[in-house]
Amino acid sequence: MEAIKTEALSRYFGGLTATNGVSLEIAEGDRRAIIGPNGAGKTTLFNLISGFLFPSSGRIHLFGIDVTTTPIHKRIGLGLSRTFQVTNLFPNLTLFDAILLGVQALNHAWLCFYRPIKSFQGMMRQTEGFLKEWDLWEKKEILIKNLSYGEQRMVEVIVALATRPRLLLLDEPTAGLSSAETALMVSIIKRLPRDITIVLIEHDMDVAFEIAEQITVLHFGAVIAEGTPEQIRGNPRVTEIYLG
Amino acid sequence: MKTEKYSRVVKSPLLFLGIPLLFLILFLPSLVSNYYVGLAIQILVMAIFATSLNLLVGYTGLPSLGHAAYFGVAGYAAGFLYLAGMKNLWLMIILGMGLGAITAAIFGLLAIRAKGPYFLIITLALAQVLWAIAFKWRSLTGGDDGLPGIGRPEIGLGINLKADPHFYYLTWVIFLLFLLAFSILINSPFGHTLRGIRESESRMKALGCNVWLYKYLAFIFAGSLAGISGVLWVCYDGFVNPSNLGINLSITGLLMLILGGGGSLYGPALGAGIIVLLENIVSGFTERWSLCLGMIYIVVIMLFPEGIFSVMRRGR
Numbered sequence: 001m002e003a004i005k006t007e008a009l010s011r012y013f014g015g016l017t018a019t020n021g022v023s024l025e026i027a028e029g030d031r032r033a034i035i036g037p038n039g040a041g042k043t044t045l046f047n048l049i050s051g052f053l054f055p056s057s058g059r060i061h062l063f064g065i066d067v068t069t070t071p072i073h074k075r076i077g078l079g080l081s082r083t084f085q086v087t088n089l090f091p092n093l094t095l096f097d098a099i100l101l102g103v104q105a106l107n108h109a110w111l112c113f114y115r116p117i118k119s120f121q122g123m124m125r126q127t128e129g130f131l132k133e134w135d136l137w138e139k140k141e142i143l144i145k146n147l148s149y150g151e152q153r154m155v156e157v158i159v160a161l162a163t164r165p166r167l168l169l170l171d172e173p174t175a176g177l178s179s180a181e182t183a184l185m186v187s188i189i190k191r192l193p194r195d196i197t198i199v200l201i202e203h204d205m206d207v208a209f210e211i212a213e214q215i216t217v218l219h220f221g222a223v224i225a226e227g228t229p230e231q232i233r234g235n236p237r238v239t240e241i242y243l244g
Numbered sequence: 245m246k247t248e249k250y251s252r253v254v255k256s257p258l259l260f261l262g263i264p265l266l267f268l269i270l271f272l273p274s275l276v277s278n279y280y281v282g283l284a285i286q287i288l289v290m291a292i293f294a295t296s297l298n299l300l301v302g303y304t305g306l307p308s309l310g311h312a313a314y315f316g317v318a319g320y321a322a323g324f325l326y327l328a329g330m331k332n333l334w335l336m337i338i339l340g341m342g343l344g345a346i347t348a349a350i351f352g353l354l355a356i357r358a359k360g361p362y363f364l365i366i367t368l369a370l371a372q373v374l375w376a377i378a379f380k381w382r383s384l385t386g387g388d389d390g391l392p393g394i395g396r397p398e399i400g401l402g403i404n405l406k407a408d409p410h411f412y413y414l415t416w417v418i419f420l421l422f423l424l425a426f427s428i429l430i431n432s433p434f435g436h437t438l439r440g441i442r443e444s445e446s447r448m449k450a451l452g453c454n455v456w457l458y459k460y461l462a463f464i465f466a467g468s469l470a471g472i473s474g475v476l477w478v479c480y481d482g483f484v485n486p487s488n489l490g491i492n493l494s495i496t497g498l499l500m501l502i503l504g505g506g507g508s509l510y511g512p513a514l515g516a517g518i519i520v521l522l523e524n525i526v527s528g529f530t531e532r533w534s535l536c537l538g539m540i541y542i543v544v545i546m547l548f549p550e551g552i553f554s555v556m557r558r559g560r
Contacts, residue, residue, distance in 0.1 A: 050450065076452025084450070090443035101440045104433055105451035110458060113434035113465075120433065163451060 001064050003028045003167045003197035004049060009058035010221075011044055018044040020221035021058070026214075028063075028166075032199045033212035035232075037241060041221035042201040043085055046169050049199075050082045051075045062167065076105070079166030083156045083173060085201070091145035095136060098144050098155065100127045102162025126162075134158050150181040157188065168192070170200040174207050186210055205242075209233070217241070269416070273409035281408045282480075287520045288419045289476045293493075294500035294512035295426055296469035301498065302506030303430055304462045305442030306356075309364045310371030311497050313351065314344035314467040316489030317374065318474030323391045323484040333397035333405075333479065337418075340471035347374075348467025352460045371494060378486040390485025397479050405479075415476060422472060427509055429465065438462050442507075499537075503544055505551020514553050 004026040011019040018041045026032050034042050047053040049060060051072035059068045062078050090098045100117070103126045104110060118124065131137045134154070144152065157173055173189065174182045182204065189211055192198065202208040208215060209229040217225040217238050225235045232238055273281050293315055300306040318340030325336050355366045378385045385391065396405040405411045429435055437458050440448045445455050478484045487493065496519065504515025519537070526533040544552060 052446070052449070071454075072449045073452045073454045076450070082450050084447070088444055088447045088450075090440060090447065093439060093443055097436065097439070100436065101448070102451060104436065105453065108452075109433045110437045110453055111434055111461075113429050113432045115433075116428070116431045117433045117436050118431070123433075159447075160450070 001028055002026060002061065003030065003063060004199065005061040005064075006049070007059045007061075009045075009048060009060060010056050011041075011048055011053060012056045017221050019048060019055070022218075022221070022223055024216065024223070026197060026199060028197050029194050030197050030199075031211055031213045032197075033208035033215045034199065034201050034218060035203075035205070035208050035215060036218035039220075040218040042218055043171060044221070045218065046082065046171055046199075046201060050080060050169060076163065080169070081160040081163045081165030081167070082169035083160045083171055085171040085175060087149075087152045087156055089144045089152060089155060089159065092143060094141050094143055095147065095155065096127060096131065096140040098159060099130050099162055102159045103127045103130070105163045130158065130162055150177055150184075153177055153181070153185065154188070157185070161192075165196060167197045168199070170198065172201050172203060174202070174204055182207060273412055278408045281412050283520060283524055285408070285412050285415050285476075285480050286524075287517045288415045289473050289480065290496075290500065290516040290520055291513035292419060292422050292476070293470055293473035294497050294504070294516045295423070295509075296466050296473065297497045298501055298506055298512045299426070299429070299438070299462055299466040299469065301501055302508070302511070303435065303442060304438040304459060306459060306463070307360070307364050307498075308355075308367040308463075308466075309491070309494050309498065310351070310355075310367030310369075311466070311470055312489050312491070312493035313371035313374050314347055314470035315474035315477070315493060316378065316484075316486075317343045317347045318471030319478040319484045319488045320378065320385065320391070322397075322475040322478045323394045326394045326397065326479075327391065331395070331398045333399045333414075333475075336397055336475045336479070337472055340475035341468045342471075344471025344474070345464050345468035348464045349460075351467075352463035356456060356459050356463060368491060368494070371489060372491065375486050375489040375491075378489055385486070388486060390483055392483050394478060394482045394484065396482075411480060415480075418472065418476065422469070423509070423513075426469070430509065434458070434461070499541070501551075503541065503552060505548075505553035508551065508553045511551050511553035515551070518552075 002025050004024060006022055006024045009019055009022045010017065022045060034045065036042055044053065048055050051067070051070065055068065059066060061067065062075060062080060065078060067075050067078070090101065100123065103123050106126070107123055109120065109123060128137070131140055139147070144155065147155065153173065157170065160168060170189070174185050177185060186207055189198065200211065212229060215227065215229055215232045216223055217232060219241055225232060225238050272284060297308065297311045300308045321339050321343050322336040325339065351367065351370045354370065355363055358366050379387055396411065399405065399414065403410055405414060437453060440453070441455055441458060448455050474488065477488070500515035500519050501512045503518060504513065505511030522533060522537055526536050
């Protein structure tokens with residue numbers, strides 16, 4: 001089954017066509033990179049798939065279910081999780097509390113209002129487990145805004161993983177990272193279990209070619225090439241777009 | 245470790261002040277005149293009001309400028325009940341909380357869609373609609389003159405609330421119960437969800453949280469809790485009029501919150517104490533007490549932008 005299937009997906013902002021008839025099929029367990037120059041409509045495509053935007057036309061299926069008009073929180077329930085291009089965390093919460101929100105998502109524990117959250121042993125243990133797994137236990141009391149940029153990018157991914165997704169959308173996970181941090185991020189992503197379908201938007205070609213098994217190239221909102229890293233590397237259109 | 249803990253306890257300003265403060269609270273009615281007992285009641289009632297607003301502003305990040313609506317609706321409800329001969333305080337509080345919740349449930353449907361300054365203005369406009377109704381519907385509300393002749397309610401147990409000291413102790417009991425309930429609420433998974441929404445709505449959406457629903461529930465909770473303060477105020481004051489629904493009260497609540505510190509459990513109560521005392525004591529010396537308040541604001545915002553309570557927490 002396809003984790004993501006879109007049919008002739010389009011989205012217009014006034015006169016601007018941000019997404020132009022995109023038909024994608026991403027199989028479960030796939031490692032897919034979406035590349036393309038600035039303004040190619042990569043983030044818009046992510047917003048359409050995750051439900052932050054609704055399409056002007058076309059359809060979206062997640063795991064075989066038509067979610068074209070489904071609100072975000074219900075799509076997340078199907079196992080989708082995403083990160084943001086611009087770090088979008090909880091600046092005034094501690095690292096522990098931020099991860100705990102992800103764990104709440106996993107347990108659907110948003111509503112209970114009569115019992116202290118600290119008394120939910122299971123959620124406390126899961127949060128602790130996540131922090132230890134990612135070697136962040138010592139930093140649990142630090143406010144997110146006081147973490148380094150590289151750590152924040154990492155937490156961005158970890159919070160998304162705390163919901164134990166089946167489908168992970170990563171929006172430029174390595175943007176702004178140093179080469180050492182990029183290498184660490186790449187190893188984290190490559191280490192993720194194979195049953196998680198990963199789709200990432202990437203500007204850094206080396207990162208895209210290293211992680212992805214399939215690459216989709218967007219240009220002016222439309223898919224212009226699709227294939228393995230080797231095929232994409234050898235594609236003259238892609239070279240033309242990227243090198244002018 | 246042990247000495248560290250010990251020194252922290254000794255240095256804690258709350259404990260250092262705590263014992264004399266406890267005595268002051270317990271014996272206040274025998275130490276000072278009824279005027280000051282009345283001020284203490286006003287502080288406690290306004291503390292409930294400001295704390296209920298804190299659920300929206302400090303915890304959920306929804307800057308409401310119409311919180312007086314729920315205070316006033318509950319106040320009028322208590323007044324009508326009393327004048328209809330039903331003088332039981334618990335009944336008034338239940339009805340006041342219920343009507344506060346219902347009003348908030350209706351206003352929330354209209355207001356929650358808006359964000360930031362737009363939310364501010366919509367909540368203000370909705371509260372002003374109620375103010376206008378109370379002002380114009382003379383036959384029901386007495387219009388500008390309000391509803392006089394509301395006496396002290398009854399709670400049974402042979403306690404006579406007509407005596408201010410008795411009402412004072414009762415207000416403390418209700419305040420402490422309220423604070424306990426509020427602290428349970430904000431420390432629950434629901435409270436944590438609200439903090440997440442305050443920090444990043446879009447991230448909470450990406451985690452699968454139905455942000456609209458939880459904002460709406462916070463709005464209803466806050467309206468219902470504000471109802472408690474409205475009922476107590478009218479029972480203490482013996483009078484309800486349109487200003488109990490008006491923008492001045494909403495703003496006062498916000499100012500208390502900002503002064504004491506939003507997003508902290510005790511901050512708004514501290515702010516309520518400072519403002520009620522200033523309003524009543526400084527106004528005895530000069531008509532320009534609001535000028536004094538203005539200057540205090542500037543100092544607080546420049547020195548402690550997170551409110552006075554944040555400093556006490558840091559000092560520990």
